[in-house]
Structure formats: structure tokens, C-alpha cells
Amino acid sequence: MKSLKLLLVCLLASTIVFAQKVTITGTVKGDLNGKDKIYITDLNAYKDTATIRDGKFKLEIPFKGAQFLVMNAQFEPGYRPVSIIFDQPGDINVFMDIKTKLVTFTGMESPVLYNEFANKIHQMILGMDQALVKKYGTAYPQKGDVNYNNCLLDRDRLYKDGMQSLLKDQASIYPDAYATAYILANEGPRYPLQLQEELYAKMTKKARETEKGKEFFAMIQGAKNSALGSKVTDFTLVDLAGKPVSFSQFKGKYVLIDFWASWCHPCRASFPRMRQVYEAFHKNGLEMFSISVDQKKADWLRAAEEEKLPWPQGLDTKQIAKGSFAVSAIPNLFLIGPDGKIILKELGADPKGGGEIERKLEEIYGKKVGPAIDKSMK
Known part of the structure; x- marks a missing residue:
């Protein structure tokens, strides 16, 4: 038996x-x-x-x-x-x-609903194109066309209005679905905080408790926490040597926080210029802290070893990117003042330099970084 x-x-x-x-x-x-x-x-x-x-x-x-x-x-x-x-x-x-x-x-429900949403976006774009053609004669004007700027502005407005309407419908019709949590977590943070909170309020407890539901909530909190003028809440991550690095250890200094990942080519392409910025201002008190959003520690360690950046590194194992800074795309930079408050934030980093944060640092320290180093000349 x-x-x-x-x-x-x-x-x-x-x-x-x-x-x-x-x-x-x-x-x-x-x-x-x-x-x-x-x-x-x-x-x-x-x-x-x-x-x-x-x-x-x-x-x-x-x-x-x-x-x-x-x-x-x-x-x-x-x-x-x-x-x-x-x-x-x-x-x-x-x-x-x-x-x-x-x-x-x-x-299965999730892929069905997700595909339906994608098809609705496709139909929205087709309707948007028709409206632009009716108004400007084309939906995609060439650069230099007399209507180029106005058409692009209208396209951006129509797309944002259409997407916000689709997101509201999705949350209202399918508040319980995993697909809804996934869509809102990915698309919601692109739009005003008020709309994000409205969308989250429509979700059921089941949807909120999914990984994507929790991610969307963290992004909402991050949007609140990362507004210009907001004070950064202290956090601690582990560095490459396994030692803790706390944000509070930079108290009283200007700090440039950089969110990146091993697989992000634009992130890594920006590092040579960031080295120049660090070398120009570190002696005057600027600190940098690069935080990787890699899912695998091994990927982060390998890339960090390849880059050999001279400032502190950390792996985001505590959802700091989302919960404290509402990072939905990388590279994403935050300049924080000696009082711990966010001065500027910048999405993207030009390898040639000249970005808003770099210009602000030049203003703060009263000197220029200098031209970007041409690798081909080395």
C-alpha cells in the first residue's frame, strides 16, 4: 500500500x-x-x-x-x-x-488582453495619421517643411491624449487583469501623476498585488519622491567589494546619481564623458554614484569591471530606481544639492556632453569641462 x-x-x-x-x-x-x-x-x-x-x-x-x-x-x-x-x-x-x-x-487571458491593447494603439495611430493628413496634407512631413514643427506638436498631443484615453479604458474595463497591471506599470509613468493615481485607484487588490502592480505603485511613489526640490530619502546599497554605500555619506556635497545597466549601450557610451565631468569637478567636491538596475548581479559585476569607473558603484536590489526616483528609462541622471534636495534630473546622456546637468555643474563650479575626448584620436 x-x-x-x-x-x-x-x-x-x-x-x-x-x-x-x-x-x-x-x-x-x-x-x-x-x-x-x-x-x-x-x-x-x-x-x-x-x-x-x-x-x-x-x-x-x-x-x-x-x-x-x-x-x-x-x-x-x-x-x-x-x-x-x-x-x-x-x-x-x-x-x-x-x-x-x-x-x-x-x-490565456493575459496575452489576449495585451494584444487587444496593442491593436487599439495601432488603430489609434491610424486615426491620428488620417487627422494629420486632413489638416496638413501629410502625417509625416519632411524636415524643413513649413508645417513640420506644428505637425510634430499635433502628433505628440494626439498620441498622448489617445494613450491616456486607452489607459483609462483598460483600467476601467479590466481592473482585475494581470495585463492591465503590466500595461499600467509600463505606460502609466509616462503621464501626469494625477492620472497615474487615478489609474491605480481603479485596479483591484488582485491586480495591485502582482509584481507589475507593485512596480506601478513604486513608480507612483517615486514620482512623488523625485520631484524637483524633494529631499532624497537615505538609502543603502552594496558596492563592488560587498561593502555598504549610503546616500547619507555624501551629505553636504553635490552628488550626481546615474542609473544605468550592463545592457544599456547609451549608458556605457556616456561613461567617457562622465569621467571628464568627474575629473573636472571631483576635486571641488562633486561626488558621483552609479546605480545599476541589472537583474543579475553577475552582469553588473562584469560590466563594472570592464568600465572601471573611479566613483562608487551599487546594484539596485531595493527598487530605489522606481520607488525613490521613478526611473522608467536609462540612462537617467539626478543632480542633488548639499542639502539633499533634487536640483535637476535628465533622461539620456550625450557622449559629447553639454547636457543640462553638465551646464549646471559648470555654473556651480565656475569652469568648463572641456571638449569631449575623441576616441579615434587616441
Whole structure:
């Protein structure tokens, strides 16, 4: 009897393990012209390929938790990507029409709702283009065109208005969905804080307690905490040697905090210029603190070793980027005064220098950094 019970337990365990996967079954309509491959990746370590046979393909992905994947079809010009999210094991059905470029999902709720939202954005942009063509004769004027600036301003306004409307609808119609939490966490921080709080208020407890729901809440708190003039709350991270580095240790000095990652090319391309800034002003009291948002410590350690930056480094293991500074893109720089208050923040870093923070530092210290070093001249 004991042996039978043990066998049943083992069979049950193997069934549970076997079930932990996401199966993507695809149907493709149209002429492939010999381009029969489907590629899928998480933009990191996971990659897989399927072959389309008789208009069908199948992919099986091990389920290790909520995930974002990008699927590319070889038959699409430029390998047009299709984004997929899921938060549980199960089945996803994808229908792709080569002629119309239509992509639809059935099956698991999260990818279905996420794809529906993407299609709504696509339709919004088509409507936006039509409105611009009606007003300016074109939706995409050439630089130098008399309507170039006005058209770009209208495009930006129409896109922001349209997206805010879509986000409100998503939160109102699907307040309980993981897809909603994912969409709001990714798109919400681009818009006014008042709207973010309105969207978060619509989410149910279930959606708020997902990883993405918590991320969205952290970003809202970060937006409040990182307003110009706000005082930075002390935090402590571990440096490359495993020793603690606290923000409070820079008290009384100007501090430039830089958020970056090993995979961020613009971040790393900016480091030579940041070295020049550091060398120009460190002797006058400027401190720098680079904080990596890498998910894997090994990636951070490897990149930091390659860069060999002379100022303190830290790995963000405490969601400081989101919760204290509302960082949604990198490189992202914050200049903080001797009183611990945020003076300036700057998204992006030009390797040639001349950014707002650099100009402010030149004003503070009364001298110029000098021209960027041309690597080709070395």
C-alpha cells in the first residue's frame, strides 16, 4: 500500500512539473515565400525557433513565472515583432495574416488582453495619421517643411491624449487583469501623476498585488519622491567589494546619481564623458554614484569591471530606481544639492556632453569641462 501511495505521489508530482509550460500554437494565413521560421526570445537568455508547416507552428516555453516575450516572423519585412505576456502556464493560440498583417490571440487571458491593447494603439495611430493628413496634407512631413514643427506638436498631443484615453479604458474595463497591471506599470509613468493615481485607484487588490502592480505603485511613489526640490530619502546599497554605500555619506556635497545597466549601450557610451565631468569637478567636491538596475548581479559585476569607473558603484536590489526616483528609462541622471534636495534630473546622456546637468555643474563650479575626448584620436 505504501509503495502504491508513493507511486501515486510521484506520478502527481511529475504531472505538475510537466504542466508547468506555456504552449503557443500558431496559424499563419498567406504565402510564406519560403520564409517559414518563427523566432521567440525574452530579449535575454531564452531563445527558441519554430518552423511553419502547412500553415501551423508550435512553441513550448518552460513556465518559471510571469514573463514578457517577443515573437518575430521571418515572413514579415523587418521581422515585425509581436509582444506576448503571460502570468501562468497554459495555452496561447496565435493567428497571423500575412496580407493584412493582422495578429489575433485566443486562449490565456493575459496575452489576449495585451494584444487587444496593442491593436487599439495601432488603430489609434491610424486615426491620428488620417487627422494629420486632413489638416496638413501629410502625417509625416519632411524636415524643413513649413508645417513640420506644428505637425510634430499635433502628433505628440494626439498620441498622448489617445494613450491616456486607452489607459483609462483598460483600467476601467479590466481592473482585475494581470495585463492591465503590466500595461499600467509600463505606460502609466509616462503621464501626469494625477492620472497615474487615478489609474491605480481603479485596479483591484488582485491586480495591485502582482509584481507589475507593485512596480506601478513604486513608480507612483517615486514620482512623488523625485520631484524637483524633494529631499532624497537615505538609502543603502552594496558596492563592488560587498561593502555598504549610503546616500547619507555624501551629505553636504553635490552628488550626481546615474542609473544605468550592463545592457544599456547609451549608458556605457556616456561613461567617457562622465569621467571628464568627474575629473573636472571631483576635486571641488562633486561626488558621483552609479546605480545599476541589472537583474543579475553577475552582469553588473562584469560590466563594472570592464568600465572601471573611479566613483562608487551599487546594484539596485531595493527598487530605489522606481520607488525613490521613478526611473522608467536609462540612462537617467539626478543632480542633488548639499542639502539633499533634487536640483535637476535628465533622461539620456550625450557622449559629447553639454547636457543640462553638465551646464549646471559648470555654473556651480565656475569652469568648463572641456571638449569631449575623441576616441579615434587616441
